[in-house]
Amino acid sequence: MSEDHDHHHHHDHSHLDDTALRVRSLETVLTEKGYIDPEALNRLIDTYENQVxxxxxxxxxxxxxxxxxxxxxxxxxxxxxxxxxxxxxxxxxxxxxxxxxxxxxxxxxxxxxxxxxxxxxxxxxxxxxxxxxxxxxxxxxxxxxxxxxxxxxxxxxxxxxxxxxxxxxxxxxxxxxxxxxxxxxxxxxxxxxxxxxxxxxxxxxxxxxxxxxxxxxxxxxxxxxxx
Amino acid sequence: MTAKENSSRNDKALNAIDSIPRNESGPIFNEPWEAEAFAMTLALYEKGLFTWPEWAAVLSEEINRAQATGDPDLGDTYYRHWLSALERIVIKQGVTNAEHLGQLYDDWNHAAHTTPHGEPIVLSRDKSD
Structure with missing residues (x-):
């Protein structure tokens, strides 16, 4: 994909890439089944903020x-x-x-x-x-x-x-x-x-x-x- | 949950899994989703879904498989293998099956495509069941 093309590409709808879709799907099923609590997960991720x-x-x-x-x-x-x-x-x-x-x-x-x-x-x-x-x-x-x-x-x-x-x-x-x-x-x-x-x-x-x-x-x- | 408790949880994961990219203050992530995948794994470990040796075995299988199919394994693809390992272990432990995961993938993809730009993407309740 050329850069030029990217910059002028116009989206009238949203797009999630393959990795984002896989991560979201896992998060959804693990939340549904009670394995993860999205709030607790966010708090854990927050501790990495200062890393980057x-x-x-x-x-x-x-x-x-x-x-x-x-x-x-x-x-x-x-x-x-x-x-x-x-x-x-x-x-x-x-x-x-x-x-x-x-x-x-x-x-x-x-x-x-x-x-x-x-x-x-x-x-x-x-x-x-x-x-x-x-x-x-x-x-x-x-x-x-x-x-x-x-x-x-x-x-x-x-x-x-x-x-x-x-x-x-x-x-x-x-x-x-x-x-x-x-x-x-x-x-x-x-x-x-x-x-x-x-x-x-x-x-x-x-x-x-x-x-x-x-x-x-x-x-x-x-x-x-x-x- | 204090930062100290979190860092001791990290230490356990870091001690168990040698290959996790890190610096002196903890694991390093190149992109936000990598931290999400890491955090989900930590949460599942704490729920007792697998032990670290079990996790390491699945992860190294994924890495070997990727190497066999031509991944140069320079470190930048590490969390892609991590994500594949996470999907596999979740299915292997019977939390869900590949069909359901595939269905959710399609649902999220559909939700993204039908959401006009400027509105939050949400998965409607009736679709995810």
Whole structure:
């Protein structure tokens, strides 16, 4: 399959690949028979999040904050700009970076399954895969944001991007105030996973150096993910 | 479930199955579904569906079979063999049969194809029974 073809291919219906179908089928039958509890399974998978971790994505964001030329490249051709830092997926997913501004806030979802920019963000959190998040973020993004304790200034437009097997989105959050003196590595520590999905904002410099509890805050405050 | 408990569960799996790709802090996954397949296996082991030596035997059969049919086995296909082994052991232990698994595969495929993009794919109750 040529890359060109992939990028212009238009789907009016959804598609799951062979591996995804096999994994889902097993999950379905094992859940039906009571061998696995999807919630417990998600909690177990969550413990691997830091393995792949969102560190790659944080490095991309921090670089864009300090390097204007890189920022423009990232917004124009994210696939190449991210690959230049050696963070590309093995299937060559097409990456698109969407930038938050004072006027516009971006959020990412995969309404049909759980397509996720894992080469830069690691494993998706369980709430990202939950049906309530997938369906509600499109209909009522501001109430979903409220559940993540995010309040945007009055009048901010919210745009929701729906990932597919071919196109994965990454949010470029706004650089927090008071960070002019910080190095790239320190800046990257401010960039949370959720801020790159759009369900959170970057940490303020004052939050650095405190305990690590903020890192997992969103996992426990996830929107109602009960079926 | 604390992270500590989970990591001790991982250690047991890692000690029992030498071939699991890992680094100093635990197993490594290249793609999210690999972690899902790994986590399902851990859950089934804890339910007593098989022992680690039994799992290792089925997994190594799958790996050998793939090698025999030309898989270069460079590590990137490891969890494909893992998934095949999981399907086999689940059938072998009588949890389900190949027909039912195949039916679910078709149902999910059908659900995906009939779901307009932008809506969550769900398997309707009446179809999965």
């Amino acid at each position: 971790g969102p560190k790659n994505g944080a490095a991309v964001v921090a670089r864009a904050w300090v390097d204007e030329e890189y920022r423009q490249w990232l917004l124009k051709d994210a696939t190449a700009a991210i690959a230049s830092l050696d963070f590309s997926g093995r299937q060559g997913e097409h990456m698109v970076v969407v930038e938050n501004t004072p006027q516009e806030h971006n959020m990412v979802v995969c309404t049909l399954c759980s397509c996720y920019p894992w080469p830069v963000l690691g494993l998706p959190p369980s709430w990202y895969k939950s049906a309530p998040y997938r369906s509600r973020v499109v209909i009522d993004p501001s109430s979903v944001l409220a559940e993540f304790n995010v309040t945007l200034p009055e009048g901010t437009r919210i745009t929701v991007w729906d990932s597919t097997a071919e196109v994965r989105y990454l949010v470029l959050p706004m650089r927090p105030a008071g960070t002019d003196q910080l190095s790239g590595a320190k800046l990257a520590e401010l960039v949370t996973r959720d801020s790159m999905i759009g369900t959170g904002l970057p940490l303020s410099p004052a939050a650095l150096g405190k305990d690590d509890s903020h890192k997992n805050r969103s996992s426990t405050n996830a929107p109602n993910s009960q079926p």
